[in-house]
Amino acid sequence: MITTKNAIIRLSRYKSALARLRNLGFVKVFSDNLADAVGVTAAQVRKDFSMFAITGHRRGGYQTDALIEKLNSLLGKDSLQKVIVVGCGNIGSALMKYKSFEQEGIKIAAGFDTSGSFVKKSSEVPILSMDELQSFVSKHKIHIGVIAVPEAVAQAVLDQMVAAGIKGVLNFAPIRLRAPENIVINNVNLVLELESVIYFTRAVEKNPQALVEGG
């Protein structure tokens, strides 16, 4: 359901806006505050909350702390999430060092790569050989993985990950991966994101009233 997907993304945005509002001293927030902060309508905020059975107070809005906690638990952020990264090239190693993940309760447990030169068990996030994927994943009970390998090997890597027990994947390879239907795949295509900026920038330059709102 695509509805749910967009709604979940908005919940994440509400959560991040709430953290900022809390820092500003907001003890309670109204749907209107959140709407402004995130750039949606107040009705959208209330509709989203009602879909996930989040309730407030008829005249007093929502308690900031309670709301953040509820969103965290909904989004699976009540416990540390362990994730592996397969492919330790440019993108993969950037993700392994990316501070924001840890701040959000996401821990990169290990990186994996075929080419021996990358393998480095001693670094902060160990980089292991693909041979060790299966045992590492089952030993550490990891369900989530990131694919940051070249397009040509992405499908084979996904198959190995699924065989090892991975259930959810964030894929940076610019290709449609095939997997059993109980496997969750989310694609990020950086070239496509930049191409879309290029297209719309040109479109606006040619025809300034072609207003566009970014995703």
Added chain:
Amino acid sequence: MITTKNAIIRLSRYKSALARLRNLGFVKVFSDNLADAVGVTAAQVRKDFSMFAITGHRRGGYQTDALIEKLNSLLGKDSLQKVIVVGCGNIGSALMKYKSFEQEGIKIAAGFDTSGSFVKKSSEVPILSMDELQSFVSKHKIHIGVIAVPEAVAQAVLDQMVAAGIKGVLNFAPIRLRAPENIVINNVNLVLELESVIYFTRAVEKNPQALVEGG
């Protein structure tokens, strides 16, 4: 218009599928072939093409080469696109080395950073100080920039980029940026993408019929 945005993203996908089909020897393709390759309906393909005045032959489908060329020109890929990257931390430097951009006719002309230690004019993609942003952008007539700086300084960086003449931005900072309405901004939030995988993976584990299709 959000329609247009989704349509453009699909055009990009068609283009990338077409390159693969051409390698397989397809001289002409049908809307049905593209639909299968990209995972949409044939009607969607034809509708998208009609929106952008791309026509085929009533019984002979579309000429692969001509179609690729048309899509490239629509997407602004007929000339080399020069882009700058501001912020040379993990994500920024990964993007500067990312091979797929060059393969798609996107050239990272320079990176920019405040902290002096990063500055390195001699490397393949020069890394310059923020002081040089304005002159570099106007000298090289660059319209597109990537923001890969920490959240706290993202708005200030955007303001400088806009002042320097940048018209379109791909933003990796997890925050809603404010800009004049003729500036195109596209946001990529990596934490949010991973969080969404975590959420849906949990949802499917709890309730296997909660089928989800990735973006």
Added chain:
DNA sequence: TAGATTGTTAATCGATTAACAATC
């Protein structure tokens, strides 16, 4: 010609928004 595929219109589907009764 008969068959197949496009291009487009109309129908459907789903998501967002507006409005308002409930109520604190």
Added chain:
DNA sequence: TAGATTGTTAATCGATTAACAATC
């Protein structure tokens, strides 16, 4: 109480899909 905000229903809006006439 009067005023304000939620939670939800109904209305709107827009995107996708189905269907089919045109035609190669």
